[in-house]
Amino acid sequence: MNHFKIVKFFILGIVFLSTHSFSQDTTSVPVVLQLNDRGIADYRSIFVADFDFLNVGAVEDLFEIEINKRVGEVNVMFINIELVQNNNQTLATILTNGFQIPSNQTRWAISNRDIETTIGVNDSNLDPNASDLQDEIVATSQIPVGLYTLKSSMQYTYTDPKTQETSTHTAVTAVTANIQIIVTNxxxxxxxxxxxxxxxxxxxxxxxxxxxxxxxxxxxxxxxxxxxxxxxxxxxxxxxxxxxxxxxxxxxxxxxxxxxxxxxxxxxxxxxxxxxxxxxxxxxxxxxxxxxxxxxxxxxxxxALGMQNMAKQELEQLLKQLLGNNADTIIRQLDGYGLSTIRVNGSTISTQELYQYIEKYRNQEKEIYDLTIRSSN
CATH class of the missing domain: 2.60.40.10 (Immunoglobulins)
Incomplete structure (x- = not known):
C-alpha cells in the first residue's frame, strides 16, 4: 500500500509548464477527453507530501480531467493517467475505478483532489526502470528535476439513445492537450x-x-x-x-x-x-x-597602501564581474603580475586613470569592448 501511495504522490507532484486546449468536437466520436491545468503552472518545486489523494484537505488543485460527450449513456471502465519522461519512457501510471455518466449530461469533469473520494483509484504502478527515480523521491521528498508529460486515456462503452446500441471505445487526450511538465527545484x-x-x-x-x-x-x-x-x-x-x-x-x-x-x-x-x-x-x-x-x-x-595595489584589486573585481566564476582561474594565473604598462584605446594610462576608467564602467559611463592582459615576459 505504501508503494502505491508513493506512486500516486509521484504522478501528481509535478510542475505544469503549459496546457493547450483543443476543439471539443463530439460529432464524430461519442467522447472527447482532455486535461486542464488547474493553477500549478507557476510551481518550480514540488513536495510529494502535498499531493496525497487520501489527505484531501491538504491536496492542491493540480489538473482537471474533462469529458465532453454526445447525448447517450457512457459507462467508463477506467481512466488511465501516465507520467512519461521526455524520452517517451513511461515512469508511472494510475488506473481509476469505473463510473457512469448519465445520458443527458454532456460535460463531466473531476480534479485531482476528487479522484480518490469520487471515483477511487483501482491500481498504481511504478515502472521497474524508474526505481532510481523512486529512491530520489524518498530521499528528497521532492519530484526530481526533469522534463515530463502528463497524458491520459479512457476506455468506455457508449449507448446510443436512439438505437440503444452499445459500443466500446478508447479515448485518448490529443497530443496538443497533453500537459508538458518541467521540474527545476x-x-x-x-x-x-x-x-x-x-x-x-x-x-x-x-x-x-x-x-x-x-x-x-x-x-x-x-x-x-x-x-x-x-x-x-x-x-x-x-x-x-x-x-x-x-x-x-x-x-x-x-x-x-x-x-x-x-x-x-x-x-x-x-x-x-x-x-x-x-x-x-x-x-x-x-x-x-x-x-x-x-x-x-x-x-x-x-x-590605500598604493594606487597600483588598489587598481590591481579593482581590476580583479572587474574580471569577476565580466567573467563570473571563470575569472578565478585567470586571476590565479596572474598572481604576481604588475601594472607597469596599461593601455586603453592604444594609449598608455596610469593606475590612477585605470581606477577612474573602472569606476566609470561601473557607473555605466563607459563600455568595454575588449580586454587583453599581456605578460611582461
Missing amino acids: PTLINLITPGVLLNSGFTYDIYSEQPILQWNGNSGEYQVLVFKKQSEFSTVEDILNSQPIWESERISTLSVQYPDFNALPLEFGKTYVWLVRSFINTSSGENALNSEPWEFTLVDPSQ
Whole structure:
C-alpha cells in the first residue's frame, strides 16, 4: 500500500509548464477527453507530501480531467493517467475505478483532489526502470528535476439513445492537450563579487561606495540584503537577526548596484556583510533560500597602501564581474603580475586613470569592448 501511495504522490507532484486546449468536437466520436491545468503552472518545486489523494484537505488543485460527450449513456471502465519522461519512457501510471455518466449530461469533469473520494483509484504502478527515480523521491521528498508529460486515456462503452446500441471505445487526450511538465527545484545561489565568506579569516577591501553585487542562481526572483558587521566575531545568526542597512526590491537579474540614495551610505573603514535571498514557488507556498553571507571592507582610496595595489584589486573585481566564476582561474594565473604598462584605446594610462576608467564602467559611463592582459615576459 505504501508503494502505491508513493506512486500516486509521484504522478501528481509535478510542475505544469503549459496546457493547450483543443476543439471539443463530439460529432464524430461519442467522447472527447482532455486535461486542464488547474493553477500549478507557476510551481518550480514540488513536495510529494502535498499531493496525497487520501489527505484531501491538504491536496492542491493540480489538473482537471474533462469529458465532453454526445447525448447517450457512457459507462467508463477506467481512466488511465501516465507520467512519461521526455524520452517517451513511461515512469508511472494510475488506473481509476469505473463510473457512469448519465445520458443527458454532456460535460463531466473531476480534479485531482476528487479522484480518490469520487471515483477511487483501482491500481498504481511504478515502472521497474524508474526505481532510481523512486529512491530520489524518498530521499528528497521532492519530484526530481526533469522534463515530463502528463497524458491520459479512457476506455468506455457508449449507448446510443436512439438505437440503444452499445459500443466500446478508447479515448485518448490529443497530443496538443497533453500537459508538458518541467521540474527545476531551484537551489543554486553562488555569490561572485565582492567579498569573501563571512569569518573565513581572509579580508577583502573595496574602494567604491556603490559597489556592484553579483551572483549566480537558478531561481526566479532575488533580494539582496546588506548588513553592517558589528564585531569581528559576528556569526551568521547574529547577522540574520540584525537589521539590514539596505534591502533591495525583488529583482530577476543577477547583479545590483548599492544605491547612492534611499540607503544608508557605506562608511570607510567599516566591514559589511551581504547575502542574496531567492524566492521559490512550491506546492507548499513560497519558500525563501539564503546564500552564504560574504563580507567586505570599504577602504578610503586616499588611505590605500598604493594606487597600483588598489587598481590591481579593482581590476580583479572587474574580471569577476565580466567573467563570473571563470575569472578565478585567470586571476590565479596572474598572481604576481604588475601594472607597469596599461593601455586603453592604444594609449598608455596610469593606475590612477585605470581606477577612474573602472569606476566609470561601473557607473555605466563607459563600455568595454575588449580586454587583453599581456605578460611582461
